[in-house]
Amino acid sequence: xxxxxxSFSSSGIESPANFSRLAFQSGSIYNSFFDLFPHRFDYIxxxxxxxxxxxxxxxxxxxxxxxxxxxxxxxxxGVRFGAKTQYCLLDIDxxxxxxxxxxxxxxxRILAQLETIGLVNYVACSSSYSGGxxxxxxxxxxQNSWEIGTAVVALLxxxxxxxxxxxxxVFPNRQRYSVQGKPSLFNAHRLPLQNGSYxxxxxxxxxxxxxxSFVIQWQLTQSQNQLSAQAIRRILKQSQRRHYQVSGKAAKxxxxxxxxxxxxxxxxxxxxxLLGRITMRAYxxxxxxxxxxxxxxxxxVDQIVATASSLPGYQDWCQHQHEIEQRAxxxxxxxxxxxxxxxxxxxxxxxxxxxxxxxxxxxxxxxxSVRNRIGSALADLLNQGRLPSATTARFxxxxxxxxSGSSLYRHKDLWHPEFLDAPEPFEQPERVNETLDRAANxxxxxxxxxxxxxxxxxxxxxxxxxxxxxxxxPLTDFSFAPCSVSESRNPQQHDLHDPRIFxxx
Numbered sequence: 001x002x003x004x005x006x007s008f009s010s011s012g013i014e015s016p017a018n019f020s021r022l023a024f025q026s027g028s029i030y031n032s033f034f035d036l037f038p039h040r041f042d043y044i045x046x047x048x049x050x051x052x053x054x055x056x057x058x059x060x061x062x063x064x065x066x067x068x069x070x071x072x073x074x075x076x077x078g079v080r081f082g083a084k085t086q087y088c089l090l091d092i093d094x095x096x097x098x099x100x101x102x103x104x105x106x107x108x109r110i111l112a113q114l115e116t117i118g119l120v121n122y123v124a125c126s127s128s129y130s131g132g133x134x135x136x137x138x139x140x141x142x143q144n145s146w147e148i149g150t151a152v153v154a155l156l157x158x159x160x161x162x163x164x165x166x167x168x169x170v171f172p173n174r175q176r177y178s179v180q181g182k183p184s185l186f187n188a189h190r191l192p193l194q195n196g197s198y199x200x201x202x203x204x205x206x207x208x209x210x211x212x213s214f215v216i217q218w219q220l221t222q223s224q225n226q227l228s229a230q231a232i233r234r235i236l237k238q239s240q241r242r243h244y245q246v247s248g249k250a251a252k253x254x255x256x257x258x259x260x261x262x263x264x265x266x267x268x269x270x271x272x273x274l275l276g277r278i279t280m281r282a283y284x285x286x287x288x289x290x291x292x293x294x295x296x297x298x299x300x301v302d303q304i305v306a307t308a309s310s311l312p313g314y315q316d317w318c319q320h321q322h323e324i325e326q327r328a329x330x331x332x333x334x335x336x337x338x339x340x341x342x343x344x345x346x347x348x349x350x351x352x353x354x355x356x357x358x359x360x361x362x363x364x365x366x367x368x369s370v371r372n373r374i375g376s377a378l379a380d381l382l383n384q385g386r387l388p389s390a391t392t393a394r395f396x397x398x399x400x401x402x403x404s405g406s407s408l409y410r411h412k413d414l415w416h417p418e419f420l421d422a423p424e425p426f427e428q429p430e431r432v433n434e435t436l437d438r439a440a441n442x443x444x445x446x447x448x449x450x451x452x453x454x455x456x457x458x459x460x461x462x463x464x465x466x467x468x469x470x471x472x473x474p475l476t477d478f479s480f481a482p483c484s485v486s487e488s489r490n491p492q493q494h495d496l497h498d499p500r501i502f503x504x505x
Contacts, residue, residue, distance in 0.1 A: 032215055033193075033211035033212070033214060033215050034067045034070055036087070036138070036215070036218060037079050037191060038082075039079055039080060039081055039082035039085075040064035040065040040066070040079060041061070041064050041065075041080070041082075042059060042060070042061045042080050042185055042188075043059075043060055043064070043065040043077060043078060043079050043080065043188065044057045044058065044059055044060070044077070044078040044079075044080075044188045044190075045057070045058055045060060045065075045075040045076065045077050045078070046058065046075060046076045047075055047076075048075070048076060048195060051129070054312070055076050055190075057076075057078070057188075059188075065077060065079065070191070073194070076190060076194050076195065077190070077191050077194070078188045078189055078190040078191060079188060079189070079191060080185055080186045080187070080188045081145045081149075081171065081172040081186040082145065083144065083145060084142040084143065084144065084145060085142065085143060085145045085148065085172060086138060086139060086140070086141075086142050086143070086222075087136055087137060087138040087139065088119075088136075088137050088148050088149065088152055088170065088171060088172065089134060089135065089136050089137070089170075089171040089189055090110070090122075090133075090134070090135040090137075090152075090168060090169070090170060090171075091127065091132065091133070091134055091168070091169040091170075091171065091189065092107075092132060092133040092135070092167075092168055093130075093132045093165075093166050093167065094130050094131035094132045095166065096132075096166065096167045096168065097162075097167065098110070098161065098167060098168055099131075099132075099133065100133075100204050101131075107135070109159070110156065110161065110168075113155045113156060113159050113161075114137070114152065114155060116155065116231060117151060117152075117155065117227060117228055117231045117232055117235065118139070118225060118226045118227040118228045118231065119137045119139070119152075119225050119227070120224055120225060121137075121221045121224045121225060122135040122136055122137050122221060123135070123136040123138070123199070123214070123217045123218055123221050124136075124199070124200040124201075124204065125192045125193070125197055125198060125199050125200055125209070125214075126196065126197050126198050126200060126206065127190065127196075127197060128190070128194075128195070128196040128197060129195070129196035130196070133200070133204070134189070134192060134197075136192070136218070136221075137221075137225060138218050138219075138221055138222040138225060139222060139225040139226070139227045140222055140223070140225075140226075141227060143227060143232075145172040145186060146172065146174070147232060147236060148172065148227075148232065149170055149171070149172035149173055149174050149186075150174045150236060151232045151235045151236060152170050153170050153173075153174045154235050154236070155235060156168065156170070164290075164306075164310075165310060166310045169187075171186070171187060171189045172186045172187075173186055173187045174291070184246075184251065192214060193209055193210070193211060193214055197209075199213060199214060199217065246288065246343070250285075250343060253284075253285075254281070254285055254288075254289070257277055257280060257281045257285075258281070260274075260277050261274065261277050261278055261281060261307070261311070262311070263312070264311035264312035264313040264314065265311065265312065265313030265314055265316065265317035265318055266313060266317070267317055268317055268319060269319075270317065270318075271318050271319065271320045271327065272327075274308065274311070275304065275308060275327055275328065275331050276331060278304050278307045278308055278331075279300075279304055279328075279331040279332060279334075279335050280335065280340065281307075282295055282300055282303045282304055282307065283295060283300060283332070283335045283336070283340060283342070284340055284341070284342060284343050285343055286303060287342065287343075287344075288343050288344070294342035294345075296336065297332075300332045300336075301325065301328045301329050301332045304328035304331060304332060305324055305325055305328045308324060308328070309321075309324065370403070370407045370410075370411060371411055371414060373401065373402075373403055374398065374403060374407070374408070374411055374414045374415055375414060376401075377397075377398050377401040377403065378398075378414065378415055380401075381397060381398075389417065390417075391416065391417055394415060394416075394417065395408060395415075398415060
């Protein structure tokens with residue numbers, strides 16, 4: 001590429017061919033590319049996507065990522081950080097206000113801040129065909145991953161940079177919580193020089209890119225970055241960030257919310273459902289995940305709007321963009337008046353948090369709904385004194401309420417004479433009273449119009465779950481759902497993917 005040949009001559013290398021040849025002269029330097037990323041556990045992978053499509057990333061925790069898999073390149077791969085690291089990474093999206101296209105001086109300003117801890121140079125490469133940037137800052141002495149991530153974030157936030165998805169992301173990320181004494185996993189980033197990823201020169205133009213040339217640039221940059229442990233300790237002391245101990249149930253709650261939110265919009269009629277989930281995460285866990293004080297009032301509304309507008313599919317499918325702030329305000333007002341609370345609030349007990357759940361699965365919702373309808377039908381028949389004592393007659397009477405025969409057979413314990421005796425006139429046997437009490441305690445999962453509610457996920461583990469919804473889409477099952485919110489009632493199908501799928505940088 002003659003256009004970029006100047007970038008090689010400035011380093012004393014006349015051409016890309018000479019550059020690679022010098023790399024191979026140093027023995028195993030080509031293979032040492034993989035050694036730059038030594039932490040291979042809990043890696044991510046994705047099939048190569050079609051052009052203009054985002055990868056569908058999955059996590060693999062059963063075995064570490066091997067060099068052979070990386071060499072085969074059957075999938076795209078990404079890695080996380082261990083307890084120690086010899087590099088950190090900044091991810092700047094193509095649409096970020098800090099991308100060189102939007103602000104040619106932004107990266108220089110970032111570098112000026114990082115120089116205070118000894119990071120003076122970086123290896124730049126494109127992250128993918130999307131045009132995003134990955135800036136690698138290698139250093140020689142291993143550092144505590146949490147400390148270096150926290151220090152970098154604190155430096156940039158103090159200078160006014162927005163550290164969040166879509167703008168700047170820092171790896172290793174600043175972990176805010178531990179699960180039962182064990183720190184949560186660091187976020188994963190895709191490895192460089194895969195499809196769409198190329199080395200960039202000082203003008204952020206692509207140059208000759210292979211693993212050997214990447215290693216050479218990495219080693220040169222590594223020798224220049226001399227981290228100051230004293231400066232890092234000073235920044236950590238100044239930031240005074242709180243690290244939360246999160247219970248296993250709370251961690252699952254966070255993961256389930258993330259799984260539903262990060263997928264974004266996949267069709268019309270999903271705004272209320274997503275805004276409800278976004279509101280829950282922002283109100284309950286934002287200070288745990290991102291630091292700072294718990295969100296209330298306008299700060300909570302702003303966070304809901306910012307998160308919603310940055311999700312995939314928002315521009316294409318959200319039909320309430322013209323009133324998104326009002327919708328966010330409605331949800332914020334409702335959750336602040338609900339039984340939900342900021343995680344770590346000493347005024348609330350841990351038991352209360354553990355009672356919060358992401359909800360029932362779709363099958364569980366259907367089961368509970370059927371049992372609720374059977375109980376209501378029985379109560380109505382008893383109130384009218386028309387509950388037959390014979391099995392067949394009782395069966396037909398319940399079918400008349402729109403309950404299928406198969407559902408009645410699955411839930412015989414609610415209506416069959418073997419479990420429920422017919423009442424004598426003006427009397428209610430003890431077992432009938434027990435059944436009515438059970439029916440009265442059922443929580444209806446259907447709206448008054450008998451439409452199907454939006455699916456409520458409680459997913460974990462390695463299973464891929466696909467749930468299909470048809471019919472109306474009323475409010476979600478949140479007890480704090482704002483009464484002023486309404487949604488499209490057009491039939492639709494939602495494809496809710498595996499909760500392990502997420503969008504790394």
